Amino acid sequence: MNQDIWNFIFIGASFALYIFIALRSRAATTKEYYVASGGVSPLANGMATAADWMSAATFISMAGIIAASGYDASRFLMGWTGGFVLLTTLIVPYLRKFNKFTVTDFLGDRFYSNVARAVGVICAVFICMTYIMGQMRGVGLVFSRLFDIEIWLGVLLGAGIVFFYAGLGGMKGITYTQVAQYCVMVFAYTIPAIFISMLLTGNVVPQLGLVGDFTKEGGDAVPLLTKLNTLNSELGFSQYTDGSLGRLDMFCITAALMCGTAGLPHVIVRFFTVKSVKAVRSSACWTLLFISVIYLTAPAVGAFARTNLLTEIHGTRYVEAPAWFKNWEDRGLIAWVDKNGDGVMQHQSGNAFDGKPVYADGRVEDGPRVVTNSLTTNGNEVFYEKDILVMANPEMAGLPMWVIALVMAGCVAAALSTAAGLLLVLSTSISHDLMKKIISPTMSDARELAWARAASFTFLVIAAYFGINPPSDFVAKTVAFAFGLAASSFFPTILMGIFSKRINREGAILGMIAGVGLTLGYIIYFQFIADHKNYFLGISPEGIGFFGMLVNFAVALLVSAVTPAPPKEIVEMVERIRNPQNAGEATHE
Amino acid sequence: MTANSQDDLKPFQAPLNDSSDSADAPTNSDRYWAKSLKIVGIILFLWAFVSLGCGILLRDILDSTMPSVGGAPFGFWMAQQGSIIGFLALLFLYMLLMNRLDRAHGFGDGDEQ
Numbered sequence: 001m002n003q004d005i006w007n008f009i010f011i012g013a014s015f016a017l018y019i020f021i022a023l024r025s026r027a028a029t030t031k032e033y034y035v036a037s038g039g040v041s042p043l044a045n046g047m048a049t050a051a052d053w054m055s056a057a058t059f060i061s062m063a064g065i066i067a068a069s070g071y072d073a074s075r076f077l078m079g080w081t082g083g084f085v086l087l088t089t090l091i092v093p094y095l096r097k098f099n100k101f102t103v104t105d106f107l108g109d110r111f112y113s114n115v116a117r118a119v120g121v122i123c124a125v126f127i128c129m130t131y132i133m134g135q136m137r138g139v140g141l142v143f144s145r146l147f148d149i150e151i152w153l154g155v156l157l158g159a160g161i162v163f164f165y166a167g168l169g170g171m172k173g174i175t176y177t178q179v180a181q182y183c184v185m186v187f188a189y190t191i192p193a194i195f196i197s198m199l200l201t202g203n204v205v206p207q208l209g210l211v212g213d214f215t216k217e218g219g220d221a222v223p224l225l226t227k228l229n230t231l232n233s234e235l236g237f238s239q240y241t242d243g244s245l246g247r248l249d250m251f252c253i254t255a256a257l258m259c260g261t262a263g264l265p266h267v268i269v270r271f272f273t274v275k276s277v278k279a280v281r282s283s284a285c286w287t288l289l290f291i292s293v294i295y296l297t298a299p300a301v302g303a304f305a306r307t308n309l310l311t312e313i314h315g316t317r318y319v320e321a322p323a324w325f326k327n328w329e330d331r332g333l334i335a336w337v338d339k340n341g342d343g344v345m346q347h348q349s350g351n352a353f354d355g356k357p358v359y360a361d362g363r364v365e366d367g368p369r370v371v372t373n374s375l376t377t378n379g380n381e382v383f384y385e386k387d388i389l390v391m392a393n394p395e396m397a398g399l400p401m402w403v404i405a406l407v408m409a410g411c412v413a414a415a416l417s418t419a420a421g422l423l424l425v426l427s428t429s430i431s432h433d434l435m436k437k438i439i440s441p442t443m444s445d446a447r448e449l450a451w452a453r454a455a456s457f458t459f460l461v462i463a464a465y466f467g468i469n470p471p472s473d474f475v476a477k478t479v480a481f482a483f484g485l486a487a488s489s490f491f492p493t494i495l496m497g498i499f500s501k502r503i504n505r506e507g508a509i510l511g512m513i514a515g516v517g518l519t520l521g522y523i524i525y526f527q528f529i530a531d532h533k534n535y536f537l538g539i540s541p542e543g544i545g546f547f548g549m550l551v552n553f554a555v556a557l558l559v560s561a562v563t564p565a566p567p568k569e570i571v572e573m574v575e576r577i578r579n580p581q582n583a584g585e586a587t588h589e
Numbered sequence: 590m591t592a593n594s595q596d597d598l599k600p601f602q603a604p605l606n607d608s609s610d611s612a613d614a615p616t617n618s619d620r621y622w623a624k625s626l627k628i629v630g631i632i633l634f635l636w637a638f639v640s641l642g643c644g645i646l647l648r649d650i651l652d653s654t655m656p657s658v659g660g661a662p663f664g665f666w667m668a669q670q671g672s673i674i675g676f677l678a679l680l681f682l683y684m685l686l687m688n689r690l691d692r693a694h695g696f697g698d699g700d701e702q
Contacts, residue, residue: 071668071669074645074665077669077672077673078641078644078668078673081672081673082636082640082672082676084680085632085633085636085676085680085683088680088683089632089633090629090633093687207670208659210659210669210670211658211659211660211661211670212659212660213660222660223661224660225660225661225662225665226660241662241665247645247646251641251645254640254641254644254645255641258640278691278697281683281684281687281688282684284680285681285684288676288677288680289677292674292676295673296674299669299670575618578622578625579618579621580687580691580696
């Protein structure tokens, strides 16, 4: 049996499972479509939220980023898990008690204003669109590598299947497919890690392998991280456990990622599907537990991958290079240029050549693919795309073919589950927040459902288009937008709406506009206009959302203090959501 | 809005509810809210300490003064794995404390799974 057959079996079987679940849970009412009738168990919701949260970027790229940047990558590890503490203690129990379908509903009702609602719709659509483009691209890439098809065909295949179960099944269809997808992801991530951990450190638990000893080459056991630091220093890289980011920058980025996580609408709405406030709390524990299984493994996978790369590639003759090296070179994600003509690969600090590899046609027998980029003058001869590390890991460790197929199925599951959650928020933003609440309040339930399906189809077409034609580095750069926007808009405004009775319509709207304005302006200036990097206080665009949030708080509190207090019924509403009793079922009105 | 109207009609079933006649005295709900703010405050203080504190601001001090975790310097380990374990423990603690608070104020019943 060859690799292709295994891939077909695993991808095919997982797709059959998703479709089977979708067919069994087709949504018939808006309530099923938006919140799965509000009766999902905390455990199932925990798994679904974990799958929803972990995107293609987390699954495919995070370990690669950790391998390449060591300590600096801790900002993602802490930011993307720490946000759940904020989310659970400050946001979701209260929004669940508030008892409506969407996050924007809260903004509109609490600040008694359709302007606040409209600002919410715009932020939600922007955040989710940025995100979903990356997911469609991820699905396309995996499919194209798997089946040797063009990326556009891969993207369309992914888009089709997401529409089938998210567009038709709504939250009900999504929830149970995400549960299945989490299971696929967790096996796909940990099984290769276990094998590699045993190979390098002799430890069966990969999460412990990170702090374990490197035992592979016999001799005296040294701690893995010490070994890695020594290897890094020898080749002129900075030490693995040292960081290169400024402390304030690191602080701001981590804080912005945390607050952004707590303000992402597609994560918040998942908690509207459980029964009560008490169930929200236990569901949040389950969610973080399921996420941690993968997030505690990721730093270990990163360290293992780095060790493998440095020990197996540097100083090896190209003709003796491991098979995976040549496989990924064939797919254009690895390149070697023999600068000093010795036939041995040297991997050192710096870029081997400018930009991404552009290959000349054909190749010399037993020789590498010829790269036409202009070479740099440093000693590094090896280029590799960071994203390949998770996908290449099983090959590096020489694992059986079915494990490789499982990893591929996991990548697809990660991208599809996140895309589905985002699509749901996008479609409800239009059908519920815009059409039902602002434009046509008398619309019937069936009509609203039709709008939701039409909107999800439209957004999917747009996302697929950008997945096929990504505007160069646009997607990578706009990830900073999504978190910065969520941290400077939804998070502080919802927080104040719950914890302050004094905050009013004027304060909330101006606060959001000021926070988002500052964040967007800073990001756009440094990502697209300025060609220098003289950041304000050394804070990169990734971390500016934290400042945007502080500005939002300050403006909202100041403006509220000098304008009239909110009406009495709003104050009563705030009192009601602070009481966890009788959360009831999510409603429409 | 069925749930909310129920809220209005049904008096709190709090065993500890001693709502006094004076309108100024803190009600059961006020005291519940004050205590939940305290719980949230404690959890968030610890949250910031294990992540932004140990993982970033105090990292160098911890690396040099604390014993290493297996083969990893303490501050580095906190940033990559320790803080995540801390978050899990904090969420679990939050769930226990809030559920207990709910019961103490009579908000825990009728909402069981």
